[in-house]
Amino acid sequence: MFSRPSKPSVVHSIIILAHKLPTLLHECLESISHANIPGNFEVIVVNDGGPQEINHIAESFLPELPVTCLRLASNSGISHARNVGIKASSGSIITIFADNYTIEKDHFIRKEALLKRYGVVSSRVITVGKGMGPKMQNLYYQFIIDNWKKGAQQVEEGFTGPGFPAGAASSFRRETLEVTGAFDEELVAGEDSDYNKRMDDQGIQRLHADAIHVYRREEITFWQILKKQYTYGAALFDYRERSGYQHMIKYELSHAQYVVSLYLDTTGKFRNVPFVALLHGAFRWGIVLGILKKRWRERKLFRR
Numbered sequence: 001m002f003s004r005p006s007k008p009s010v011v012h013s014i015i016i017l018a019h020k021l022p023t024l025l026h027e028c029l030e031s032i033s034h035a036n037i038p039g040n041f042e043v044i045v046v047n048d049g050g051p052q053e054i055n056h057i058a059e060s061f062l063p064e065l066p067v068t069c070l071r072l073a074s075n076s077g078i079s080h081a082r083n084v085g086i087k088a089s090s091g092s093i094i095t096i097f098a099d100n101y102t103i104e105k106d107h108f109i110r111k112e113a114l115l116k117r118y119g120v121v122s123s124r125v126i127t128v129g130k131g132m133g134p135k136m137q138n139l140y141y142q143f144i145i146d147n148w149k150k151g152a153q154q155v156e157e158g159f160t161g162p163g164f165p166a167g168a169a170s171s172f173r174r175e176t177l178e179v180t181g182a183f184d185e186e187l188v189a190g191e192d193s194d195y196n197k198r199m200d201d202q203g204i205q206r207l208h209a210d211a212i213h214v215y216r217r218e219e220i221t222f223w224q225i226l227k228k229q230y231t232y233g234a235a236l237f238d239y240r241e242r243s244g245y246q247h248m249i250k251y252e253l254s255h256a257q258y259v260v261s262l263y264l265d266t267t268g269k270f271r272n273v274p275f276v277a278l279l280h281g282a283f284r285w286g287i288v289l290g291i292l293k294k295r296w297r298e299r300k301l302f303r304r
Contacts, residue, residue: 009039009040010039010040010041010042010089010090010091010092011038011039011040011041011091011092011093011112012037012038012039012040012041012042012091012093012095012108012112013041013042013044013089013090013091013093013094013095014032014041014042014043014044014095014097015044015046015082015085015086015089015094015095015096015097016028016029016043016044016045016046016085016097016098016099016101017046017048017078017081017082017085017096017097017098017099017168018045018046018047018048018050018054018058018098018099019047019048019049019050019075019099020050020051021099021100022050022051022053022054022057024099024100024217025045025054025057025058025099026057026060027102027217028097028098028099028100028101028102029043029045029057029058029061029065029067030061030102031102031103032065032103033061033064033065034105035103035104035105035106035107035108036105036106036108036109037108037109038108038109038112040066041066041091041108042066042067042068042089042090042091043058043061043065043066043067043068044067044068044069044070044085044088044089045058045067045068045069045070045099046069046070046072046081046082046084046085047069047070047071047072048072048075048076048077048078048080048081049072049073049074049075049076050075052071054069054071054099055069055071068088070084070085070088072084076185077185078183078191079182079183079184079185079186079187079191080183080185082096082167082183083182083183083185086177086182091174092173092174093111093112093115093171093172093173093174094171094172094173094174094177095108095111095170095171095172096167096168096169096170096171096172097168097169097214098168098169098216100216100217100218101125101168101169101214101215101216101217102214102215102217103213103214103215104212104213107123107212107214110209110211110212111171111209111212114157114207114209115171115173117205117207118160118205118206118207119172119173119175119176119199119204119205119206120166120170120171120172120173120176120199120204120205120206120207121170121171121206121207121209121212122164122166122169122170122206122207122208122209123169123170123209123212123213123214124145124208124209124210124211124212124213124214125141125168125169125213125214125215125216126138126213126214126215126216127141127215127216127217127218127220128215128216128217128218129217129218129219129220130219131219131221132221132222133218133219133220133221133222133224133225134218134219134220136222136225137218137220137225140225145164145208145210148163148164148208151163152164152208155207157207157209157211158207158208158209158210158211159207159208159210160205160206160207160208162196162199162200163196164196164206164208166192166195166196166199166206167191167192167195168192169214169216176199176204179202179204180195180198180199180202180204181198183195
């Protein structure tokens with residue numbers, strides 16, 4: 001661990017979670033070094049059990065950025081890493097990034113202006129990379145946003161209202177984090193939805209700002225997307241069954257249906273649909289039957 005001279009009255013604390021992508025961390029820090037950041041700021045890289053190279057890359061930016069790197073002995077999970085970064089921060093605005101994110105030059109200026117009216121401001125995350133995976137990821141993410149917007153209130157800056165999880169690529173007023181508490185470190189996935197529930201309970205207003213883009217560089221296949229969504233979906237349903245949080249169950253089920261539909265549209269192979277549905281965590285057969293009914297009506301899927 002290394003440190004830099006502290007600055008008084010820090011406005012922006014930028015927390016970056018890093019694990020095994022040193023090269024992408026360099027791109028992330030470089031984009032932050034080129035950004036316009038109003039007031040004093042600090043950058044805190046949490047090396048969550050990753051190689052020492054992560055610390056070296058963070059340290060190489062010390063002439064340009066007031067950066068601190070905290071190295072955890074082992075991979076402790078996203079929630080714990082976030083909490084470590086938040087605890088070490090001193091800014092009135094806290095932004096959480098992953099090491100494979102890059103931002104536009106005016107990111108923090110626009111976020112700061114919006115946080116005068118909202119407790120949390122989330123960005124639109126755009127996946128960049130080669131192959132079909134990133135394209136499918138963006139379709140899926142846009143589907144999530146579009147479904148949430150149906151029940152949200154449209155304002156000049158974007159959409160506001162309960163229901164959309166705020167986590168990575170989000171900026172928080174410090175008092176929002178103080179009121180809602182730390183992230184639940186027992187949750188491996190679904191931690192953003194858990195935090196969403198606590199913000200609902202406290203009446204925290206949040207904004208999804210479509211026009212503020214964060215770019216996520218990720219080489220991911222369609223099958224990896226399904227596996228990722230299975231992990232997330234299974235954890236989410238388990239959490240909601242335990243907590244009684246029902247706000248987005250129907251909405252999440254429609255996600256599962258959408259992912260399986262994407263597979264059909266992409267491959268045209270019906271025989272694998274039950275397997276894909278199971279992999280995604282869509283083990284409620286009503287989802288699969290709903291897809292088949294839709295395909296029967298629209299495309300006559302089984303007609304020879």
